[in-house]
Amino acid sequence: xxxxASLAMGCxxxxxxxxxxxACEQKPSRMDQLVASAALPPENKPDASxxxxxxxxxxxxxxxxxxxxxxxxxxxxxxxxxxxxxELQKQALAYTIQMxxxxxxxxxxxxxxxxxxxxxxxxxxxxxxKGDNAMDSVASTEGGHMIEIEMDLGCNEKTPFNIxxxxxxxxxxxxxxxxxxxxxxxxxKWKCYQATRDVTDVLCxxxxxxx
Numbered sequence: 001x002x003x004x005a006s007l008a009m010g011c012x013x014x015x016x017x018x019x020x021x022x023a024c025e026q027k028p029s030r031m032d033q034l035v036a037s038a039a040l041p042p043e044n045k046p047d048a049s050x051x052x053x054x055x056x057x058x059x060x061x062x063x064x065x066x067x068x069x070x071x072x073x074x075x076x077x078x079x080x081x082x083x084x085x086x087e088l089q090k091q092a093l094a095y096t097i098q099m100x101x102x103x104x105x106x107x108x109x110x111x112x113x114x115x116x117x118x119x120x121x122x123x124x125x126x127x128x129x130k131g132d133n134a135m136d137s138v139a140s141t142e143g144g145h146m147i148e149i150e151m152d153l154g155c156n157e158k159t160p161f162n163i164x165x166x167x168x169x170x171x172x173x174x175x176x177x178x179x180x181x182x183x184x185x186x187x188x189k190w191k192c193y194q195a196t197r198d199v200t201d202v203l204c205x206x207x208x209x210x211x
Contacts, residue, residue, distance in 0.1 A: 002045040037069035042059045063099045070092045072203065078191055079204035092205050099129075099182040099201070102144035107179035109144035117170065121149065124167035130154035131187070147175075157202045160194035170195040 011115040059118070074076060079093045101106075121138045129135070131152025139148045149155075149163060160183040164170050176196035184193045188209045195201035 003168070021042050030189060055113060068098045070201075070203075071095055075200065076203050077192070077202045079157075080190075082206045082208075086092075089205070092203060096184070096203055096205070097142070098194045099193055099197075099203075100142040102143070102179065102181065103147055107177070107182075109140070109179040111144075113178055114140050114180075116166075117147070117175075120146065120168040120170065121163060124153055124163045125149055128154060128159065128163050128167055139142055142182075146184065147180055147183045149183070153184035153187050155190045155192055157192050157204050159185040159192060159201070160202075164194075172199055172201055 068091065071080065071088055078092075080089060082089070084092075098170070106112070118138045118140070122136055125138065126134055126136060129151045131154065133152045135150040135152055137150035139150075140146065141148055149160070149166075153160075161172070163185065164175070164183055165172060172183075172194070175181075181196050182193055184191055186192075186207060186209070187207065190204050191207035192202065192204040
């Protein structure tokens with residue numbers, strides 16, 4: 001699963017995932033499409049794993065959209081299970097995408113910086129992976145504002161910070177100043193997100209890997 005979706009301005013009422021009946025000429029955003037799926041008949045709704053996979057692969061979106069509320073109280077990281085209510089899953093996925101959304105004036109990560117960071121993180125992942133088949137995969141998504149780490153085993157709420165700060169020696173503040181606003185790890189069961197703009201903001205979701 002790969003992964004901030006834009007809540008289309010003027011087309012989404014204030015609130016987390018509330019659709020309005022007002023016509024809009026703007027092109028539906030990725031988040032509009034996710035929310036609209038909730039209105040489908042049961043036989044046409046995607047299963048939970050499909051929701052996770054598609055939402056995490058959402059493209060880069062415009063900044064400045066209506067904020068998505070945190071799906072869990074501050075200080076709680078989950079994990080949010082695939083058996084959780086569908087609306088909670090959508091809210092969680094929208095929130096994790098929002099983590100990486102830049103604001104006005106935020107820097108765009110430089111390609112050279114990202115390339116050097118990925119090299120350091122790949123070495124760090126190799127030492128952190130507890131599985132037998134190390135993935136050795138580090139990618140940048142959301143226009144470079146999110147770093148995604150694939151590993152075989154060992155992703156939990158502490159892993160992104162551990163890999164970046166402790167094993168690779170890169171501070172979250174440095175990443176934030178460079179325009180990287182979220183780091184995620186993903187193994188066979190979980191995907192956990194660490195924000196750099198708020199080091200206490202960590203959220204995990206169930207995201208089983210499909211081989």
